[in-house]
Amino acid sequence: MGPLELLIVAFWVMLPAYVPNNAAVLAGGGAPIDGGRTWKDRRILGDGKTWRGTLVGTLVGIGIAYLLNVLRPTAVEALGVSVPTFPLVAMITLPLGAMLGDMIASFVKRRLGRNRGAPLPGVDQLDFAVSALVLTAIVAFEWLVAVFTLPLLIVVFVLTPILHVVTNVLAYLFGFKHEPW
Incomplete structure (x- = not known):
């Protein structure tokens, strides 16, 4: 895969993990998980x-993955x-993992x-991506290994912080x- 192809595939496969936290911000409010x-x-x-934010974020991510499957051809x-x-x-695991990663980062930030x-540089930009990939690896390891080659993972971990900063500023x-x- 060439650089442009890697960039396109990285964005495609991570979109269900990229969108949930943004959707959660828009739909947020309501009862906090920690009560x-x-x-x-x-x-x-x-x-x-x-x-509410966690549920909406996860459902939006699932919807994005479904839509990408439909639009694939x-x-x-x-x-x-x-x-x-x-x-x-x-x-399911990409968006749910993203939401869980954000919660884990929040827990760590409270402990600190x-x-x-x-802000917690590094953690804020990658927590959701790492957790999405880890949760997906637990339940869909063969798919994850087939899709996320080493070059693709490198692109994901370079692209993700850039997109995170840009979307948060916007x-x-x-x-x-x-x-x-």
């Missing part, structure tokens, strides 16, 4: 991790790039004494987020 509980005098996750023809289809388990919205500028990170 306001604390652990060692700090919130477990914080008000930013809600049941047209995309292959239009792009001239062979993009993979998503098996049902990957359709960081407030909601405080969300901030449009008033969807209170901070640009």
Whole structure:
């Protein structure tokens, strides 16, 4: 695969993991997952991790994967790039893993004494991608290994922080987020 093809495939296979956290921000609010509980005098996750946001984010990611499967023949023809289809388990684990990764990062940030919205460089940009891939590897290992070659993984881990920063700045500028990170 050439560089452009790697970029297209990386974006394609990660889109179900890229979109959920953005959808959760738009649909957020409601009851926090931790119910306001604390652990060692700090919130477990914080008000930013809600049941509604997690459910909507996961469902939107599943919908994106389904839509990509439907659009695949047209995309292959239009792009001239062979993009993979998503098996049902990957359709679920990529977005769910992304949401879980964001919660794990929130938990870690609370343990480090960081407030909601405080940046944690590196973690903020990759938590969701790593968790999405790990959860998918647990239940769809053969598919993950067949799709995520080493060059593709490298592109994913370079592309993801760039996209994360750009989308967060845009969300901030449009008033969807209170901070640009």
